[in-house]
Amino acid sequence: MRNPAPTGSARARDVMATRSKPAAEETNRRADIVRAAGRLFHAKGYSATTIRDIAGAVGMRSGSPFYHFKTKQDMLRAVVLEGLTAISTAVAVAAHSGKSPRATFEAMLRAHLGQLLGVEGRDFAATLLHESRHLDPEVQAELVELKDRYEAMWQKALKDLKRAGLIADDSQVARLFLLGALNWTVQWYRPDGSRTIEQIARQLADLVIGKPQRL
Amino acid sequence: MRNPAPTGSARARDVMATRSKPAAEETNRRADIVRAAGRLFHAKGYSATTIRDIAGAVGMRSGSPFYHFKTKQDMLRAVVLEGLTAISTAVAVAAHSGKSPRATFEAMLRAHLGQLLGVEGRDFAATLLHESRHLDPEVQAELVELKDRYEAMWQKALKDLKRAGLIADDSQVARLFLLGALNWTVQWYRPDGSRTIEQIARQLADLVIGKPQRL
DNA sequence: TGCTACCAAGCAAGCGCTTGCTTGACAAGC
DNA sequence: GCTTGTCAAGCAAGCGCTTGCTTGGTAGCA
Numbered sequence: 001m002r003n004p005a006p007t008g009s010a011r012a013r014d015v016m017a018t019r020s021k022p023a024a025e026e027t028n029r030r031a032d033i034v035r036a037a038g039r040l041f042h043a044k045g046y047s048a049t050t051i052r053d054i055a056g057a058v059g060m061r062s063g064s065p066f067y068h069f070k071t072k073q074d075m076l077r078a079v080v081l082e083g084l085t086a087i088s089t090a091v092a093v094a095a096h097s098g099k100s101p102r103a104t105f106e107a108m109l110r111a112h113l114g115q116l117l118g119v120e121g122r123d124f125a126a127t128l129l130h131e132s133r134h135l136d137p138e139v140q141a142e143l144v145e146l147k148d149r150y151e152a153m154w155q156k157a158l159k160d161l162k163r164a165g166l167i168a169d170d171s172q173v174a175r176l177f178l179l180g181a182l183n184w185t186v187q188w189y190r191p192d193g194s195r196t197i198e199q200i201a202r203q204l205a206d207l208v209i210g211k212p213q214r215l
Numbered sequence: 216m217r218n219p220a221p222t223g224s225a226r227a228r229d230v231m232a233t234r235s236k237p238a239a240e241e242t243n244r245r246a247d248i249v250r251a252a253g254r255l256f257h258a259k260g261y262s263a264t265t266i267r268d269i270a271g272a273v274g275m276r277s278g279s280p281f282y283h284f285k286t287k288q289d290m291l292r293a294v295v296l297e298g299l300t301a302i303s304t305a306v307a308v309a310a311h312s313g314k315s316p317r318a319t320f321e322a323m324l325r326a327h328l329g330q331l332l333g334v335e336g337r338d339f340a341a342t343l344l345h346e347s348r349h350l351d352p353e354v355q356a357e358l359v360e361l362k363d364r365y366e367a368m369w370q371k372a373l374k375d376l377k378r379a380g381l382i383a384d385d386s387q388v389a390r391l392f393l394l395g396a397l398n399w400t401v402q403w404y405r406p407d408g409s410r411t412i413e414q415i416a417r418q419l420a421d422l423v424i425g426k427p428q429r430l
Numbered sequence: 431t432g433c434t435a436c437c438a439a440g441c442a443a444g445c446g447c448t449t450g451c452t453t454g455a456c457a458a459g460c
Numbered sequence: 461g462c463t464t465g466t467c468a469a470g471c472a473a474g475c476g477c478t479t480g481c482t483t484g485g486t487a488g489c490a
Contacts (some may be wrong), residue, residue: 047260047263133260134260134263168425168426169422171418173410173415173418174418176403177396177399178396179399180402183395184394184395184398184399203389203392206384207389210383
């Protein structure tokens with residue numbers, strides 16, 4: 001009786017994402033499942049990915065993941081939440097880096113693309129973008145606030161650019177075009193291709209703002 | 216024995232899309248299935264859509280669609296092909312409208328968005344964008360040429376704009392950004408929303424080129 | 431009579447998920 | 461130092477259901 005007897009549900013610590021510890025104390029096996037699920041959801045899509053796929057990817061039998069997650073939906077939820085918090089954090093850090101408006105904007109582009117295309121956790125963000133619709137409505141509602149906050153960061157970034165006289169249009173549609181261009185990179189970017197994430201971010205910044213003028 | 220006896224397969228005229236007649240002579244019921252499949256594939260995704268869903272949507276029993284299509288994959292193929300040929304045709308018409316570079320470009324944007332968001336056949340184009348990966352590789356290879364041709368049209372459009380001095384960057388990445396902004400509209404455009412397709416096309420043209428200057 | 435277009439019924443495989451049980455690690459009691 | 465109890469983590473088996481697809485038959489039209 002070391003712990004004060006959880007919630008009543010016999011097994012599975014189900015909650016997650018409302019935990020106190022930052023990570024690391026995460027059981028590891030649970031994190032393994034989330035990683036494998038993210039990779040497979042991204043590669044094949046949620047519906048086309050089976051529990052047996054995920055279990056096999058971490059060397060388990062098909063029933064065992066359900067010790068860690070109540071349902072397959074919960075796995076998707078974990079993946080998407082991971083992606084959303086990770087990309088939010090990364091871009092928020094870039095947004096408050098205190099550089100010039102243009103440098104800040106470019107840093108935000110790099111952060112977004114890094115989460116989407118980089119090695120670590122790229123499947124989380126990609127799954128977030130393309131498989132969120134398979135979450136049932138209650139969970140989607142849970143995400144709305146986080147998403148809104150994320151989009152507000154970009155809206156503010158555009159406002160700052162306009163105030164600095166670097167762009168002409170900081171409307172909502174302009175933000176949607178920008179995020180569209182960013183998110184669509186998932187469809188064509190190849191890590192072994194000729195373009196680096198930094199180059200892509202730079203080029204998009206040039207496109208939106210124009211080349212930086214040396215004074 | 217009106218046709219020279221197809222391939223040997225007993226039922227289903229399977230081929231399609233390599234037909235001589237343009238449409239209209241299409242059995243109607245087969246076209247119904249393609250429309251329903253497109254709508255459902257777009258709404259729920261290919262894997263999450265069942266044959267029973269599609270059959271039910273056209274008032275058939277679950278086995279009957281297989282009179283018209285050999286497999287579920289073939290239905291997806293028909294939807295995607297329909298989407299790709301339709302959007303290619305629409306944009307090609309706009310590209311050769313003989314107007315000014317800017318007006319031509321904006322017409323192409325309208326055509327692309329019209330296919331993607333408009334009423335007629337929007338599910339075909341949307342399915343093309345998001346569900347093509349569920350086609351097996353041979354069919355995907357079949358589409359590559361068509362896709363390349365489509366992208367080349369946009370590349371040429373950018374080249375013309377640059378030659379006219381209206382944009383600075385006509386690189387491939389610029390084209391990918393542009394198509395990303397366009398294709399991402401599927402995620403946020405609502406037909407009953409406050410923005411029309413024309414407005415969106417205009418705004419994107421402004422963003423890429425800058426507001427038109429009255430001489 | 432023959433062909434088109436469909437239905438009624440159902441098959442084999444695979445699906446998400448549950449159940450009862452095993453295993454290894456660790457701590458408490460004697 | 462050995463037993464005993466507890467717990468996290470997983471396995472083996474399989475349940476009920478759904479899936480894509482098949483098959484044999486037939487109503488209606490030409």
